Amino acid sequence: xxxxxxxxxxxxxxxxxxxxxxxxxxxxxxxxxxxxxxxxxxxxxxxxxxxxxxxxxxxxxxxxxxxxxxxxxxxxxxxxxxxxxxxxxxxxxxxxxxxxxxxxxxxxxxxxxxxxxxxxxxxxxxxxxxxxxxxxxxxxxxxxxxxxxxxxxxxxxxxxxxxxxxxxxxxxxxxxxxxxxxxxxxxxxxxxxxxxxxxxxxxxxxxxxxxxxxxxxxxxxxxxxxxxxxxxxxxxxxxxxxxxxxxxxxxxxxxxxxxxxxxxxxxxxxxxxxxxxxxxxxxxxxxx
Numbered sequence: 001x002x003x004x005x006x007x008x009x010x011x012x013x014x015x016x017x018x019x020x021x022x023x024x025x026x027x028x029x030x031x032x033x034x035x036x037x038x039x040x041x042x043x044x045x046x047x048x049x050x051x052x053x054x055x056x057x058x059x060x061x062x063x064x065x066x067x068x069x070x071x072x073x074x075x076x077x078x079x080x081x082x083x084x085x086x087x088x089x090x091x092x093x094x095x096x097x098x099x100x101x102x103x104x105x106x107x108x109x110x111x112x113x114x115x116x117x118x119x120x121x122x123x124x125x126x127x128x129x130x131x132x133x134x135x136x137x138x139x140x141x142x143x144x145x146x147x148x149x150x151x152x153x154x155x156x157x158x159x160x161x162x163x164x165x166x167x168x169x170x171x172x173x174x175x176x177x178x179x180x181x182x183x184x185x186x187x188x189x190x191x192x193x194x195x196x197x198x199x200x201x202x203x204x205x206x207x208x209x210x211x212x213x214x215x216x217x218x219x220x221x222x223x224x225x226x227x228x229x230x231x232x233x234x235x236x237x238x239x240x241x242x243x244x245x246x247x248x249x250x251x252x253x254x255x256x257x258x259x260x261x262x263x264x265x266x267x268x269x270x271x272x273x274x275x276x277x278x279x280x281x282x283x284x285x286x287x288x
Contacts, residue, residue, distance in 0.1 A: 011023055011024055011025040011026075012024050012112060012115070012116045013112070014108040014109065014111070014112040015108070016037075016106045016108055016109060017106060017107065017108060018105060018106060018156070019157075020037055020038040020157055021037070021038060022035060022036070022037045022106070022108070022109045022112055023035070023036045023037075024036075024084070024112060024113070024116045024117060027044060027054070030044070030046070030052075030054055031046050031048060031049070031052075032044055032045055032046035032047065032048075032052065032054065033045050033046075033047075033084070033116075033117060034084075035083055035084040035109075035113065035117075037109075037155075037157060038157050038158075040155075040157065040158045041055075042083050042084070042155060043055075043083035043084035043085075043086050044058075044084070044086060045084045045085070045086055045089065045117050047117065047118075050086075050089040050090055050092070050093040050120075051090060051093050051094060053086065053090060055086075055226075056215065056226070056250065056252075057186060057213075057214075057225075057226035057227075057228050058086055058087065060213045060214075060228045060252070061087060061151065061184050061186075061228055062087070062090055063213075064182065064184060064213070064228070064230050064237075065087070065090070065091065065094075065149060065184075066094070067237040068148055068149060068180075068182060068237075069148060069180075072094065072095060072096075073095065074095050074096065074097035074098040074099070075091060075095050075098045075099075075100075075148040075149055076098070076099050076100075076143070076146060076147050076148050076149070076178075077091060077098060077099075077100045077101070077147065077148060077149040077150070077151070078100070078101045078102075078103070078136070078139065078143065078147055078149070078150045078151070078176055079100065079101070079102045079103070079150075079151045079153070080103050080132040080135070080136070080150070080151065080152045080153065080154050080164070081103075081104060081132065081151075081152070081153045081154035081155065082102050082103075082104035082106075082109065082110055082113065082127070083113075083153065084113050084117055085102065085113060085117075085119065085125070087151055087153075088100050088102055088119075088123075088125050089119070089120070089123075091149075092119075092120055092123045092124075092125065093120075097124070098124065099124045099126075100123075100124060100125045100126065101126050101128060101139060101143070102125060102126065102127050102128065103128045103129075103130060103131075103132050103135035103136065104127065104128075104129060105129070105130060105131055105132070105156075107129050110127055110129065114127075132152070132154050132164055133163055133164060133169055133172070136172050136173065136176070137172070139176070143176055144175055144176060145175065145176070145177070145178060146176075146178050147176040147177050147178060147181050148177075148178055148180075148181050148182070149181060149182055149183075149184070150173050150176050150177060150181070150182075150183045150184070151183075151184045151185075151186075152164065152173065152183065152184070152185045152186070153184075153185075153186040155188075156277075157280075158188070158280055158281055159188075159277040159278045159279070159280050160186075160187075160188070160277060160278040161277055162275040162276050162277045163272065163275060165199060165202070165270050165275050165276070165277075165278070166202065166270045166271050166272045166275045167202050167205055167206055167269050167270060167271055168271065168272050169272075170183070170202060170203055170206040170207075170231075171206050174206050174207065174233070177232070177233060179233055179234055180232065180233075180234050181232060181233070182230055182231070182232045182236065183203075183207065183229075183230070183231045183232065184228060184229070184230055185199070185203065185228070185229040185231070186226055186227075186228060187199045187226065187227045187228075187229055187278070188224070188225070188226050188227075188278050188279075188281065189218075189224070189225075189227065189278065189279060190221075190223070190224035190225075190279055190281065191221050191222060191223065191224070192221050193221040193227075194267075195276075195278050195279055196227050197263060197264050197266075197267035198264075198267045198268060198269070198270050199229065199270070200212060200229060200260060200263055200264040200267070201264035201267040201268065201269050201270075202269045202270045203229050203231050204231075204260065204261075204264055205269045206231070207231035207232060207233065208233065209231065209232045209233070209234065209235050209236050210229060210230070210231045210256075210260050211229070211230045211231075211236050211254055211255065211256045211260065212227055212228070212229055212230075212254070212255040212256075212259075212260060212263060213227070213228040213230065213252065213253075213254050213255075214226070214227040214228065214252065214253065215250045215251070215252055215253075216250065216251040216252060216253050217250065217251075219253050219255065224281050236256070
């Protein structure tokens, strides 16, 4: 996660249909730009080097993606939540010829990003507007059972909507995956990790193989941050571990097997009937 920004009218922005304001501003500490929604940095993009994944949790997603299939081979991917299209750009750069579908609720956000952070010419990245869950149901039938990757990284402001956290939702995503396909989920939570533990329990109820990647202090429930859940119908590759641990700057950990079972022990599986949105972070989290 990044830092909160003060009010800024100098850089391109859009008032979103479903509330809030999105803005694209130069990154304060790196080359590239950040997409900021209501003061919350949601994406970082380096147009000169789309392989530069600045946010730590995104770098961990990239480390997993690098292990899918043969090195450099094209992927079939579905992304829920567009942001500034950081991961689709990364896949286009590292896996030329990949075919990608992106589902995003906010049409004005998509227009803002495409105008000011244009996609590479010729990239096979199809944008679809609408709710993520409804959009999954409207994807071409030919994608069912054939996706190498599905990424769920949807935030309304700083929270994941409740209807995108349930076992029923994850079963729909499981139906998209090829036998060796991988689901990546961005989960944001704070001390105690009550929400994250329920998410791990829920994903584990749908997928037989689950891993959790996170900053060590976040995984211990000592501070607010992002945890990446990786899930698959078949055993997950572990070749990404050395790279993930070296990504830093904070020490990172991957939990697998018995550690995942212990992490979710006692947590109830989320259903559509009792789903809640992810916790809202305190604004101070973005000031570091």
